[in-house]
Amino acid sequence: MKYDVVVVGGGPAGSVTARFAAEGGAKVLVIERRKEIGVPVLCGEGISKKIDSWGMLDGRNWISREMDGARIYSPNKTMVKLSAEKAGNETGYVIHRDLFDQELARKAMKAGAEYMMNTKAVGLIKEDGRIKGVKAMHFNEKLEIEADIVVGADGVESNVGKWAGIDTTLKPKDIESCLQYTLANVDCEDPFTDFFLGKKIAPGGYIWVFPKGKDVANVGIGVLGSLSRPGLAKKLLDDFIKSDPRLRKGQPLRVLAGAVPVSLPIKTVEDNLILVGDAARQVDPLTGGGLTHCLEVGKIAGEVIAEAVNEQNFSEEFLMRYERMWKERIGKKLERNYKVKELMLDLDDKTLDKFADSLKDYNFDEFSTKGLIKALVKKHPSLFVKLIPFVKG
Amino acid sequence: MVRHKAKVNREVCLSCGGCIAICNQDAIRMVEGKAHINDSACIGCGICINFCPVGAIGKVDAV
Numbered sequence: 001m002k003y004d005v006v007v008v009g010g011g012p013a014g015s016v017t018a019r020f021a022a023e024g025g026a027k028v029l030v031i032e033r034r035k036e037i038g039v040p041v042l043c044g045e046g047i048s049k050k051i052d053s054w055g056m057l058d059g060r061n062w063i064s065r066e067m068d069g070a071r072i073y074s075p076n077k078t079m080v081k082l083s084a085e086k087a088g089n090e091t092g093y094v095i096h097r098d099l100f101d102q103e104l105a106r107k108a109m110k111a112g113a114e115y116m117m118n119t120k121a122v123g124l125i126k127e128d129g130r131i132k133g134v135k136a137m138h139f140n141e142k143l144e145i146e147a148d149i150v151v152g153a154d155g156v157e158s159n160v161g162k163w164a165g166i167d168t169t170l171k172p173k174d175i176e177s178c179l180q181y182t183l184a185n186v187d188c189e190d191p192f193t194d195f196f197l198g199k200k201i202a203p204g205g206y207i208w209v210f211p212k213g214k215d216v217a218n219v220g221i222g223v224l225g226s227l228s229r230p231g232l233a234k235k236l237l238d239d240f241i242k243s244d245p246r247l248r249k250g251q252p253l254r255v256l257a258g259a260v261p262v263s264l265p266i267k268t269v270e271d272n273l274i275l276v277g278d279a280a281r282q283v284d285p286l287t288g289g290g291l292t293h294c295l296e297v298g299k300i301a302g303e304v305i306a307e308a309v310n311e312q313n314f315s316e317e318f319l320m321r322y323e324r325m326w327k328e329r330i331g332k333k334l335e336r337n338y339k340v341k342e343l344m345l346d347l348d349d350k351t352l353d354k355f356a357d358s359l360k361d362y363n364f365d366e367f368s369t370k371g372l373i374k375a376l377v378k379k380h381p382s383l384f385v386k387l388i389p390f391v392k393g
Numbered sequence: 394m395v396r397h398k399a400k401v402n403r404e405v406c407l408s409c410g411g412c413i414a415i416c417n418q419d420a421i422r423m424v425e426g427k428a429h430i431n432d433s434a435c436i437g438c439g440i441c442i443n444f445c446p447v448g449a450i451g452k453v454d455a456v
Contacts, residue, residue, distance in 0.1 A: 042409065157410040162419065170414045177411060177446045223446070225415060231448025257446045259411025 003029045004309045006134050006147040007113075008121045008160050010037050012104050012291060013277025014153030016056065016298025017305070019108035024306020028113040029145060030105075031136055033120040038101030042155075042258045044180065045097050045218045046193050046210050047291045048368075049090035056107065056295055062099040064212040067092045068191045069367065074356030075198030075349035081360075082367050083192075091367055092193065094210045094218065100291075119143070124150065124163045131164060131272040148314045149305055151274050156259045158279040164270050168279070172225035174263035176205050176288055179233040180220030183241070183250030188217045196240070198349050203227035205288075207240050209247070219247060222260060222288055224345070233257075260288040264338050265331060269319045276301050282330065286337035286344075286369055297326045333370070336390035340373055343384070355380070396455040397437040403427045405449035412441035412450060 005021050007014045010032035022028045034040075045064070051057070069083030069091050084091045109115060118139055125133040125144055133146040152160030156175070158168035188211035196207040204224020211217045221237040241247045261278055262285040268275040276282070282297050283290035304322040308314055347355075358379045364371040374391045377384045401412075406427045413421045413428065420434035421441065428449075430441070442450045 155410065157413040157423075159413075168414070169417050169419075172415060172440055172444065175411060175415055175444070177444050178409070179446045225411075225440075225444050228443050228446075230442055230445055230450065233446035234448065255407070257407035257409035257411070259409045259414055259444075259446075261414070 001029075001143065002146040003027050004147065005029070005149045005151060005305055006031065006145050007151040007153055008134060009153035009155060009277075009279070010101070010105055010115060011153060011155060011277060012101060012294035013279070013282075013298050014151065015101065015104040015108045016295055017151055017153060017274075017276050017301040018113040019104070019111045020299050020302020021305040021309070022108060022111035022113040022302075024303060024309070026306050026309040028108075029147070030108065030113055030115045031119040031121060031134070031145070032115065032117050035118055036098075037105045037115075038098035040254075040256055041097040042256055043097045043291070044208050044210055044220055044288075045095050045212070046092055046208070046289070047095055048092050051292060051295060052090070054295060056299075057100070057103045058107070059103065062095050062103050064094045064096050065191060067094060067193055070193045070195065072195045072197065072356070072372075074352045075201065076353045078353055078356035078360060080356050080362070080372075081192075082364050082371065084367065094193070094212050096212075121154065121160065124160070131270070148312075149272055149274060149308065149319075151276060151301065151305070152279045153276045155278045156261055158275065160273070161266075161275050161279055164273045166267050166270065166275070168266060168281075170225070170261055170263055172228070174261065174285075175225040176222035176260040176262055177225055177228040177233045178220060178222045178258035178260055179237050180218060180256050180258060181237070181241070181250075182212070182216065182253040183219050183247060184216050184253050186215055186217050186219075186250040187246045189214055197352055200349070201240065202236060204345060207237065209244075216253070217247070217250070219250070220258075224262075260290075262286075262288060262338075262341060265327065265334055267323075268326070269316055269323045271316045272314045274301055274305065274319055274322055282326070282334070284337050284369070285334060285341045293330055296329055300325045300329070332390070336373070336387065337369060339386060339390070340369075343386070397439075397452045398432055398435045398455045399430050399437065399439065399441055399450050400453045401428045401430055402449050402451065405447055407447055407449070409446065411444050411446070415440055415444050
């Protein structure tokens with residue numbers, strides 16, 4: 001079996017990379033260890049509407065509900081509202097991640113990428129230290145898949161990166177311990193994504209309530225690994241649901257555990273190898289959001305791979321184009337939000353309440369974490385001195 | 394002194410993979426869809442135990 005590119009992982013980053021590599025003429029195989037693309041849904045299922053203008057998904061079946069904005073609640077439940085009408089730009093969707101992932105895979109397939117399910121990568125093929133492909137198990141059959149480029153799109157575990165010699169291990173302070181329910185029988189009339197902050201609510205993270213419909217919501221928690229104790233994410237989320245009048249009667253349609261990297265960027269390129277998505281730690285360290293990045297970065301990766309195949313140059317030096325381009329696109333944001341994440345850790349609940357109080361009637365100039373950070377810097381310049389260079393312009 | 398090792402309760406594990414990403418000894422793998430800790434590589438540091446969102450990892454005495 002010989003391909004130009006083998007992509008390990010059929011999530012959003014893997015499928016978008018596969019699509020653009022295939023569109024550029026590369027012969028692409030995607031291997032996925034699970035039995036169904038997009039299942040299980042390891043996600044809060046929120047995404048910015050800015051993806052509309054990128055035209056990467058057809059149809060609307062993957063949209064569960066359009067949002068009017070977001071509400072952030074401090075520990076004493078002071079609310080800061082970012083709404084479309086106030087901020088004057090696009091907000092977001094709550095999506096069906098399974099259908100979303102399947103739509104991205106369908107697009108990749110249409111471009112010519114092949115997919116193999118129930119196929120688990122178990123190692124890299126190496127010759128004289130050079131990566132030559134992937135060893136995999138397809139059902140109970142051992143496969144050697146030769147390829148000039150291996151793409152590690154294998155999520156938070158990032159085994160492909162590890163096998164290639166990149167240090168992908170996350171420190172406890174750089175990973176969120178997550179639990180998520182899809183709850184039915186809840187009362188979520190307002191189309192707002194809600195975020196709840198506080199050391200007792202979700203240390204080093206937050207609880208989210210993303211309404212998928214008026215009586216169904218994706219409700220989850222992230223707790224920073226360094227502040228986590230065995231089973232803490234589940235305990236805190238269960239306590240919160242019991243205490244919230246909208247959610248108290250909710251019943252779970254599904255439960256999922258998750259782990260989200262919230263680290264600084266790592267090296268994403270070696271000779272014959274590229275990392276994308278969670279495997280490349282291309283996640284916003286403040287929000288834990290990574291879906292839009294997968295689309296942005298996957299396109300860059302796919303296009304660079306197609307160029308590499310055309311020129312038959314698979315060296316790290318050539319593939320570094322990808323790393324330079326993705327860092328140009330999202331690197332500054334990731335760095336800024338990592339700093340904000342660290343600053344937030346030092347804040348006690350009272351300070352968070354004070355911040356929320358100072359922003360509760362604020363007119364944000366954009367609907368984004370940047371808009372929020374800009375407002376904080378403006379209101380409390382001495383506390384956020386370190387962030388001033390990041391919010392100019 | 395009794396040395397400890399971490400052990401996954403397969404009935405509780407929801408296969409999120411966080412313990413694999415966090416283990417600095419590369420001692421954890423998915424085996425038949427659940428996290429599995431390689432005894433001989435585990436140093437009993439307990440990082441994965443504290444991380445697990447559902448409390449599926451416990452301590453056992455090393456033999």
